[in-house]
Amino acid sequence: MVEKPRFIMCICTGECPGFAKLDLWKLINYVRNELDVEYAIVHPQLCVDDGDRFWADYLKEGRNDVVYIVGGCDPKMQNKLFKEVFTSKGLDIDKQLIPLDLRNMETPEAMKKVEEVVSKLAGE
Numbered sequence: 001m002v003e004k005p006r007f008i009m010c011i012c013t014g015e016c017p018g019f020a021k022l023d024l025w026k027l028i029n030y031v032r033n034e035l036d037v038e039y040a041i042v043h044p045q046l047c048v049d050d051g052d053r054f055w056a057d058y059l060k061e062g063r064n065d066v067v068y069i070v071g072g073c074d075p076k077m078q079n080k081l082f083k084e085v086f087t088s089k090g091l092d093i094d095k096q097l098i099p100l101d102l103r104n105m106e107t108p109e110a111m112k113k114v115e116e117v118v119s120k121l122a123g124e
């Protein structure tokens, strides 16, 4: 069975101006209720120490069938920030992380961006 993707919204503490236009709860409830994901969660800041600890706790060793869609900042930055922990769990970041830049977007635009990726993964 192919696992459904997990959606994690990284909201940059909630105080970053880059997400000022985004209605976080509208987005997350849309993703978890309307899209074909296993679940959707919010993390306040994945790129600092407790974010590292979260990833280390959360990612399952060797589970190469799970894809993590992370809404947040620049994809290149996300890849750089999260590579170590993915590698340490035996995961392939290039295949298992889909980093989405959702900064400076209105909520409908962010919803559409996530929807497009989820649909693509589901082969729709």
Ligand code: SF4
Binding pocket: 010, 011, 012, 013, 044, 045, 046, 047, 048, 071, 072, 073, 074, 078, 081
């Ligand atoms: S990973 Fe990106 S979006 Fe998340 S807190 Fe860090 S800089 Fe902000």
